[in-house]
Amino acid sequence: MDTTQRDASPPSPHHNQQGQPATILLLEDAQVLRSLVKTILEGYGYTVLEAHDGEACVRIAQEYPDPIHLVVADMFMPRMNGREVATRVLAFRQYMKVLLMSGRSHGNIQSHGGFDPGFGLIVKPFTPETLLRKVSEILRA
Secondary structure (H helix, E strand, O other): OOHHHHHHOOOOOOEOOOOOEOEEEEEOOOHHHHHHHHHHHHHOOOEEEEEOOHHHHHHHHHHOOOOOOEEEEEOOOOOOOHHHHHHHHHOOOOOOEEEEEEOOOHHHHHHOOOOOOOOEEEEOOOOHHHHHHHHHHHHHO
């Protein structure tokens, strides 16, 4: 393979402008689902930081020294929901993008405060392909 041609191609959607894997902060309280989503994202080349609750997610976002390109957060969680966490984190990581996950209907989401128009939404259950497509879409937007 001609390495000059490969190096000249644009970075794939899951890489940042410097060609490094995009970093995703994953917030999910269900350990099995968190582990599965992490495995899917890492298998596609993303760097994944994981948090089991909102406080841990905010702390990781504050302490992580490098850019975090996307937070993928469960919409409904005890104490602090995904929308609240994303709003708090965006206060100091303004360029981070947000993808919320929910197993509830759109009407149920709206009755619990909805979500910001700039946030993406993926409905559980989803396939690995749907997750990867949605993440790629959000990162390119």
